[in-house]
Amino acid sequence: MDMDAIGPLVQAVGGITLTLPADIDGVGKEGETVTLNPDTAYTYVRKRKGVQGGSDLARTARQQVFFKALAQRIKELGVSSVPAVWNAMSGRVTTNLTLSQMAALAGVLSKLDTNAIGTYTVPGKGKTIDGTSFYIADGGGTEELVRTLFGQ
Secondary structure: OOHHHHHHHHHHHOOEEEEOOOOEOOOEOOOOEEEEOHHHHHHHHHOOOOOHHHOHHHHHHHHHHHHHHHHHHHHHHOHHHHHHHHHHHOOOOOOOOOHHHHHHHHHHHOOOOHHHOOOOOOOEEEEEEOOEEEEEEOHHHHHHHHHHHHOO
């Protein structure tokens, strides 16, 4: 998914409500429950400097919270939200799903407890190489995570 899809997705569902894990300039204060608009949503999912020590893993955790909140919002809106979400994603997301398949998934989402959605980060560590931050995945830890999740 292209990060440029964040704003249109948020617009399509009329905002995303969540509780902030930290102070984020232009969004709100730690512990505050806010409804993100397209601009504040983009800031929430992308901002790293000056938020939670600039940690990329903290930003990843916020992105996971954002997508769970998006799933909850789509669930609240129901299948009727699918055309707007489809239009918002068009050209910004690579998928082989058809509109009717997405509508079917929205139907499944209506029965799903979004609080039970698990989010995982591949084990690894941050490293700076030539002034650029990278996340180096731990191969063995990744294999173990896959086995745990998928029973392989």
